[in-house]
Amino acid sequence: METGEPVADAVALAVGERIRHWRTERGLLMRQLAETADIGQPFLSKIERGEASPSMLSLYRIATALDVTPGDLLPVVTPRPGATVVRAHEGRRIASTEESAIPVRFMAGMAHHSFELSEMEFDHTQNNDEWFDYPTPAATYLIAGRLDVDIEGDGRYRLGPRDTIFYPARARCRWEAAPGGPVRILHVTAHARHS
Structure with missing residues (x-):
């Protein structure tokens, strides 16, 4: 922040x-x-x-x-052989926007992984009008609550618990939690391939 x-x-x-x-x-x-x-x-x-x-x-x-x-x-993580476990208390915690107090738990994939994860929980009182740009394909899995997802040039989608939305590369989108309880999401972004 x-x-x-x-x-x-x-x-x-x-x-x-x-x-x-x-x-x-x-x-x-x-x-x-x-x-x-x-x-x-x-x-x-x-x-x-x-x-x-x-x-x-x-x-x-x-x-x-x-x-x-x-x-x-984010800081480079040294790859280790075998599986990598990120415990519940681990991951980089950052705010979603400079004006927002919505905490995001960001778990970057290491160089040999093809994706990165972020987890967040918020309610309708914490909505903002900011558009996020995704340089690579991404997906959002709704764990709990109801979430409206606006994708620029494509429309608005209402998600319920256990729904998933996939975004193409270069998509611009924003999220809005519906009233009635907190929204909890897991967001997955494909890792960029560098030339």
């Missing part, structure tokens, strides 16, 4: 380094990335220095502008 206070923890520093890496790899100036991602250049500068942590929305905007997935912007 953008707070103006220095964060400078190890994860924030690593995220800043990853964003700078991909920005440099793509040959973009900070100003160009900020414009394309529709975030302020001063905020992007703070993120790259590890002094601010991006929200899920900012992470998606930056990832889309860089043609990578949000997981590519």
